[in-house]
Amino acid sequence: MTPLPLPLPLAQAVSLLDAPGGFLVPLLLKIGFVLALFFVVPLVGGYMEHKVMGRMQARRGPVEAGPFGSLQLVADGIKFAQKEDIIPRAADRWVFAVAPGVALVPGMLIFLVIPLGPGVFAVDLELGLFYALAISSVSVLGILMGGWASANKFSLIGGLRAAAQLIAYELPLILAAVAVAVQAGTLSLVGIVEAQAGFELLGTGINLWYVFPQLLGFGIFFLAAMAELSRPPFDMPIGDSELVFGYMTEYTGIKFAMFLLTEYAGMIIMSGLMVVLYLGGWQIAPGVPLPGCEGAAGILDCSTLGALAGVGVTLGKVLLLVFVMVWARVAFPRLREDQLQRMSWLVLVPLSIVNLVVVAVAKVVF
């Protein structure tokens, strides 16, 4: 029996981080890249949330720590590290202790596949989109573990609410993403960005991002992403007026900080995915290549300047989406649990299926 030949080449695009130097140097570079992303960008997003939320509520937000309060989250992190680590007597010690890590690590792993610019990504998996969505579902496990192991009714209800919510919104999220994959014809996130650069509106030569043909899908993905992150107005699992602090009630110190970091990292991850899937990745505007990337379709063959500009553009778009999430958080009150479930199963899931069907038919017809 002969082994089946692989139908497709494995990793199509080559990362800039695959520097010469054997195995170890690129590995360390990539680990450094992912860790830097994971620990720095969420802090920027968190700072923006503090400031924007404050301003929208006619406050100033943090002002004391660092210039314009920019080091507030760093100060918070240091404070959390100093706090006593309390484990309730009735808690399931090991599960309780491991849960924040289980929630946190998947967030870190997703940064592996999100491309920030031409060649600026840790690895371009052929199944990048599938990988990202699959890994993101693991953090539900951490939340459920934390809620269950706390031996606290608020934590338990919060954990169960989180599980129900994450399962309900996973479906529209994935169905919306599938429609993008169908249109792009690939699951590689770099490939999807490339496909958007090459997508033209029916022979007119006008280049378009996927957000335009799939506006419905983008809306579904955005709502589902906010629900996945348990952010207001979808924060029933935390619901501080009902459940104290949901599954995080019993957590203190560094473990609590890990849950918080998971939330902020989740905002960056989901925004990053939206940028890649719908908003053209590192392109400045539809049909406009980055400076230094004019040759070879202007997507991957770039100078260092082009790569850096691409990172800037991607992060700019990510922060714009984070801003919209914060805006929604400030403007809207929390949904009720049954409204939330109803919205997912009776509105978003059918709509995302319709979206998928339309995209698939259009793909075949044109």
Next chain:
Amino acid sequence: MATTALPGTGLAKGLKVTIKNLFRRPATQMYPHERPDLAPRTRGVIALMDENCTVCMLCARECPDWCIYIDSHKETVPAATEGGRARTRNVLDRFAIDFSLCMYCGICVEVCPFDALWWSPEFEYSEYRIEGLLHEMGRLREWADTVPAPPMLEDGADAPPEVVAAIEKADAELAARSRPAVAAPSAAAAGAGAAEAGGAGAAPVARAAEIEVEAGEIDQETYDALIAEGKSERIARSKAKAAWVKKERARLAASGATAPASAPAPDAPAADAGAPEAAPAAAAPAAATPEATKLADVHVEGTGEIDQEVYDALIAEGKGERIARAKAKAAWVKKRKQELLEGGGEA
């Protein structure tokens, strides 16, 4: 929901409100770095002006938290005038407010009848130890230096009634003073000697209210008429007294007016002629007032002596020893006054 607006309008409105706020100036006051803007009547701390305090204890009694502590003692103040009675006076020893109990209701400031308690807007007096919040008299006095002037009235507000009254009074006085001044030059312009009588007459009439007449006698006609009307004796007497004073004034004014007319000094200004003539005219009837009024003016030092006759008579009547002594004392003073008056009259 029931509105005709498109679905989602409410959501859009929410987004609009928040985005508007984003570009608006935050309401935050950067307090430790900048002084906050406080309202004009901010209740920061209660200040004490201890010189105004009479130890009436109203504040301490009204305080719902019982956080005001007052200690005082009485002091005897010697008589201010010779023969006066020595008075007692409360002297404030301690006035303390415990701001750890105070709830800043301001009732003490409201009830203080002598303006000894005031609100000051100062608020930075937090302490590490709770005992530090007990502010004693010295500290409360220091706060009084921080009490701001009362805020201006709002635009369009009515002037306070006491201010209105004061202005009206001043206006009236000004008018009364300027009227004869206006009348006199006009009379001088006329030039004729006959006009002088009219010019001089205006001044005493205007001054009729200023002429001092010692009350004491009653106008018998008025009194009889009132009694006949069925008024009580007391009312009739007081009205008759007033009527007498009025009549007396009119008489004096008339005599002042007629005097210069007969005076052989056509060159002298009319007003100057009227005034010196009026003063002796007023003095003359004062000298003629009955001795009853003068009796009150004679000062007799009560030295504890008693009129033995009166005393014995009262004791014989069966009065108590104390009452008899008091009445006898009064009788002695009266007698002594009479003696003095007669002696003075002879001299």
